[in-house]
Amino acid sequence: MTAANPTLKDQIMQNPDTGRAPVTVIGLGLMGQALAGAFLREGHPTTVWNRTAAKAEHLVARGATFTDSVGDAVAASPLVVVCVSDYDAVHELLDPLGEVLDGRVVVNLTSGTSRVARETAEWAAKRGADYLDGAILAVPQAIGTADAIILYSGPRSAFDLHEPALRSLAAGTTYLGEDHGLSSLYDVAVLSLMWNILNGFLQAAALLGAAGVDAATFAPMAKTGIGIVADWVAAYAQQIDDGTYAALDSTIDTHVAAMEHLVHESEALGVNAELPRFIKALTDRAVAGGHGGSGYAAMIEQFRTPSEVRS
Incomplete structure (x- = not known):
């Protein structure tokens, strides 16, 4: 526990009212909204932040807490899930926070490359945060169902600590290993498989057509x-x-x-x-x-x- 986060240990403990640990979701595009919605369905006290506050309205109506600043959102929970447009956006939002990140687990579900994932892990470590990189193999509508698969890589201890909460997002919650780049590598590998299958089908359909x-x-x-x-x-x-x-x-x-x-x-x-x-x-x-x-x-x-x- 640090001076910057005096209640962090308490936050990690289950909420006595819901039996679920609190979480924060940064970014409320279609996928971010689906992630926050899944946490809410499972009873997790959920704090959300987005540049456009209107995207949080239906989540707030369901019990989420919206904060005006990224810093307040991060400070609200020991587990911070980020899902934005790219890694540059991740750094733009989190770089200014400094010691607010200390002691927290940041789960980045933003698409990127294995190199950038490893660099971001180093960046997070310098700020005292544990970092899990993730890859979502599902459409937003599948989040929280048996059809969703989400891959995670990074410190096993961080994954184990928050696995119950992360399982709210996908039945196919899968830990790949300590190498932060593995999730991104698996992601592009599956995309390669998908595109090659689809391109083969399209070639065949063109021939028969x-x-x-x-x-x-x-x-x-x-x-x-x-x-x-x-x-x-x-x-x-x-x-x-x-x-x-x-x-x-x-x-x-x-x-x-x-x-x-x-x-x-x-x-x-x-x-x-x-x-x-x-x-x-x-x-x-x-x-x-x-x-x-x-x-x-x-x-x-x-x-x-x-x-x-x-x-």
């Missing part, structure tokens, strides 16, 4: 295909970790031949062929590197090689 097949007609088969690939992930992951790439189904040489068909079909139908050409170019490199007889998991070597090395 050229033959008059509606995307809605194709969608059930696309879902089945995605499920089949999903079932391969565990075996591929084991091969990647082991560094051995046995051809469990077909070799990369076989995949290259099929990729040629995709490129030619796209060109013949007047569909953009940039994506399949790029995929085939990567695969050709794998063959040139001696992996023609390997399973497709050997393509990991191409993704591990920085672009500038190839150029």
